[in-house]
Amino acid sequence: MLLVMVWKPYISFLSVSTLLRINMLAEAICAASFMSVYIGYLHQYNSLNSEPDILKSLYSPLQHSSPLEGLRYHDGSRLSDQQMALLQYQRENLHFLSEEVLRLQECLSKYERSDDGSTPQVDLAHLLAAREQELRTLSAEMNQLQSELRLARSLIAERDSELQQVRTTNNQYVEENERLRAILGEWSARAAKLERALEGERMSNLELQKNFSTSRSQSHVSTETSEKR
Structure with missing residues (x-):
């Protein structure tokens, strides 16, 4: 903003x-x-604390020293521990490489020709026949597995069709049960309704019997009265 205020006469045409x-x-x-710049210094600072690397240790005499090494490796004991770890790593790597060289030499000695120019010590034709x-x-096993896979797929398809038939039959049974319900x-x-009608008929019969009994008793009483007269 200060620069804008200073250069205002020169940039007055801008909005x-x-x-x-x-x-x-x-x-x-x-x-x-x-x-x-900050990220670059931070990356350089963190790269100094990496694990021991044999290539870095081999090329270190050809590289210039970093200005930040004094900030990280100021402790002599820590530097000696890292050097010991690097030395142990180099020893293990050399041991592994020597074993690998011996193994390769042994393999090479098996395939090199004898002194009289005869065939190799290892019968390559026999090895090729064994590989064939x-x-x-493996091809026979693969074919057998493919046939078993096809059989399994056919069985699965058959089971699916049977399951579909069972589901169809079950749906028919469900519909029949609904109709029967x-x-x-x-x-x-x-x-x-019939029970209610029967109960009504029973009540009406009881009323009729009661009325019939009442009318009969009344007629009997009237008959006895007329006979006494």
Whole structure:
């Protein structure tokens, strides 16, 4: 903003929004530059604390010393421990390489020709025949597995068709059960109506019997009265 105020007579033809954008762009560039420098120093600082590397130790005499080494490796005991670890790693690596060289030499001695120019000590034809036999065996096993896989797929398809038939039959049974339940409900309703009608008829019969008994007793009394007269 101070630069904008100082250069205002020279940039008066620009609008305020343009000036603000230029200012924000300059600030972003400066921030990115400072961040890049900081990340570079931080990466260089952290790379000094890495694990022992044999290639780094071999090439170290050809490289210039870093100005940040004094910030990390100021302790002599820690540096000696790292050197011991690096030496142990180099010894193990040399031991492994020597064993690998011996193994390769042994393999090479098996395949090199004898002094009289005869065939190799190892019968390559026999090895090739053995490999071909193994390949044929593996091919036969693969064919058998493929046939078993096809059989399993056919069985799975058959089971799926049977399961579909069972589901269809089950759906038919469910529909039949629903129909029978509807019929049973209708018959239950009819039975309830018949029971109510029967109960009504029974009550009416009782009323008729009661009325008949009453009328009979009254007629008997009237008959006895007329006979006495």
